Amino acid sequence: MTQPKIRIRGLKKSFGAKVVLDGIDLDILPGTGMVVIGGSGTGKSVLIKSILGLVTPDSGIIEIDGENVLTASRRRAKELRAQIGMLFQNGALFDSLSVWENVTFGLLAEHKIIRRDAPAKAIEILAQVGLDATVAALSPSELSGGMQKRVALARAIASAPAIMFFDEPTTGLDPIMGAVIDELIVDCVKRLGSTSIAITHDMASAQRIADTAAMLYQGRVCWSGPATSLLTSPDPVVDQFTHGRAKGPITMALRR
Amino acid sequence: MNRLLSLVAALGALVLGTVTFIGELSLFALSGLSHIFRPPYYPRLVARSFMEIGYFSLPVVALTALFTGMVLALQSYTGFSRFGAESAIASIVVLSVTRELGPVLAGLMVSGRAGAAMAAELGTMRVTDQIDALETLSTDPMKYLVAPRLLAGIIALPLLVCIADILGVLGGFIVATQKLGFTSGTYLVSTFTHFKAEDVISGLIKAAAFGFIIALMGCFNGYRSKGGAQGVGEATTSAVVSASILILAVDYILTQVLFVK
Numbered sequence: 001m002t003q004p005k006i007r008i009r010g011l012k013k014s015f016g017a018k019v020v021l022d023g024i025d026l027d028i029l030p031g032t033g034m035v036v037i038g039g040s041g042t043g044k045s046v047l048i049k050s051i052l053g054l055v056t057p058d059s060g061i062i063e064i065d066g067e068n069v070l071t072a073s074r075r076r077a078k079e080l081r082a083q084i085g086m087l088f089q090n091g092a093l094f095d096s097l098s099v100w101e102n103v104t105f106g107l108l109a110e111h112k113i114i115r116r117d118a119p120a121k122a123i124e125i126l127a128q129v130g131l132d133a134t135v136a137a138l139s140p141s142e143l144s145g146g147m148q149k150r151v152a153l154a155r156a157i158a159s160a161p162a163i164m165f166f167d168e169p170t171t172g173l174d175p176i177m178g179a180v181i182d183e184l185i186v187d188c189v190k191r192l193g194s195t196s197i198a199i200t201h202d203m204a205s206a207q208r209i210a211d212t213a214a215m216l217y218q219g220r221v222c223w224s225g226p227a228t229s230l231l232t233s234p235d236p237v238v239d240q241f242t243h244g245r246a247k248g249p250i251t252m253a254l255r256r
Numbered sequence: 257m258n259r260l261l262s263l264v265a266a267l268g269a270l271v272l273g274t275v276t277f278i279g280e281l282s283l284f285a286l287s288g289l290s291h292i293f294r295p296p297y298y299p300r301l302v303a304r305s306f307m308e309i310g311y312f313s314l315p316v317v318a319l320t321a322l323f324t325g326m327v328l329a330l331q332s333y334t335g336f337s338r339f340g341a342e343s344a345i346a347s348i349v350v351l352s353v354t355r356e357l358g359p360v361l362a363g364l365m366v367s368g369r370a371g372a373a374m375a376a377e378l379g380t381m382r383v384t385d386q387i388d389a390l391e392t393l394s395t396d397p398m399k400y401l402v403a404p405r406l407l408a409g410i411i412a413l414p415l416l417v418c419i420a421d422i423l424g425v426l427g428g429f430i431v432a433t434q435k436l437g438f439t440s441g442t443y444l445v446s447t448f449t450h451f452k453a454e455d456v457i458s459g460l461i462k463a464a465a466f467g468f469i470i471a472l473m474g475c476f477n478g479y480r481s482k483g484g485a486q487g488v489g490e491a492t493t494s495a496v497v498s499a500s501i502l503i504l505a506v507d508y509i510l511t512q513v514l515f516v517k
Contacts, residue, residue, distance in 0.1 A: 049388070052391070053391070054392075082394055092385035094389070109394045
């Protein structure tokens with residue numbers, strides 16, 4: 001049996017009295033893409049931030065390549081997490097830096113290139129997300145939302161990560177630009193052979209960019225299966241969520 | 257009984273909150289300071305922060321020092337002329353400016369300008385996930401964002417205070433010679449007679465401490481901000497208020513240590 005690239009068992013996290021993750025179990029196989037769906041406040045971002053080390057879980061196991069990052073030494077956990085590229089929901093581009101400095105930030109930090117070669121390297125990576133060289137010298141504030149997303153994607157793929165996370169990659173974009181970003185994500189993930197996890201509320205996007213899907217509800221994985229079966233799942237929670245119905249097992253009180 | 261219990265609970269919560277805050281601030285300061293001495297170093301960011309704290313604060317600090325020196329000369333004259341001690345004006349101006357007014361006023365001015373800007377910048381980075389993004393790009397935010405600002409604050413404030421000292425004394429000189437009837441020679445001789453290197457050095461030590469406090473409170477409040485635009489606004493206010501109070505408190509402590517034998 002293939003060892004999962006990422007294996008999560010019994011992951012729990014509370015903020016004060018609010019239980020956000022209540023025993024999450026997930027396996028993501030190498031080279032596959034999983035989309036995590038769920039209502040607002042169900043802990044999707046906390047799950048990804050826990051894997052990234054930005055949030056410390058209360059208990060549980062997070063394994064990358066069979067090693068538990070929560071019990072590994074700080075240095076080893078950093079090494080394991082260094083293979084993760086992240087596309088943040090709003091891009092999270094550094095305002096004070098130009099586009100080329102943003103794109104090559106990680107490469108320079110890891111001393112994979114020298115600063116003199118960085119602009120040329122950035123132009124090369126920007127081309128992979130469909131942006132031309134003229135963008136490189138601009139600052140993020142001079143770009144449209146779609147272009148900022150592409151630059152953020154370029155930054156995420158710059159070091160050819162083995163694992164990629166996408167936090168609501170199409171949020172705030174028009175449907176056409178959303179589809180373009182999805183295509184770029186699929187293309188980049190396929191080209192790099194990466195394992196990916198995406199969070200999205202966009203069901204069309206979910207089916208485009210992922211092989212499997214998991215739904216979080218009340219702090220747990222309530223359903224998982226092929227992404228293509230999201231819209232046809234008989235599970236009442238999934239059915240209500242994916243079809244956006246006001247009535248059903250998910251109530252607003254629970255989602256607050 | 258219930259009211260007494262809730263009063264004790266509130267008091268306990270206040271004490272715990274204060275102790276937690278002091279602990280978090282101390283750990284943040286130690287972590288930031290330790291990163292100044294450990295590679296990788298970011299000289300470009302130190303230079304950028306130095307420009308922000310030092311160079312761009314120069315006009316406001318210079319004007320504050322100049323007018324304070326002028327007001328000090330005028331007020332001293334009003335007071336001392338009652339006792340026929342007008343000749344003491346030069347000594348009062350040089351002593352006040354180099355020991356106290358130069359460092360404290362420069363600290364307060366820079367706190368309002370650069371400290372607020374630091375808190376706003378880091379706060380915005382926090383609420384827009386830019387600080388999280390740094391971590392995912394193999395960069396320690398404490399090393400990249402905090403350490404350069406702390407170092408720049410410690411270096412820039414003493415230099416600003418040197419300029420503030422000169423302009424403060426110059427302000428007193430202008431008023432004394434142009435308005436109060438002192439001759440240039442008399443005033444300058446009196447100024448240099450009472451000018452002491454240790455006063456200037458003590459002022460510079462205070463300035464370095466104030467520079468550290470301004471950068472620390474700006475970074476600490478910005479780094480911990482949350483809740484969008486309102487949170488960033490609160491962090492900015494808190495950075496300026498806490499830095500200003502700390503500057504005055506530390507000024508007293510350092511005066512006690514440096515001058516009271």
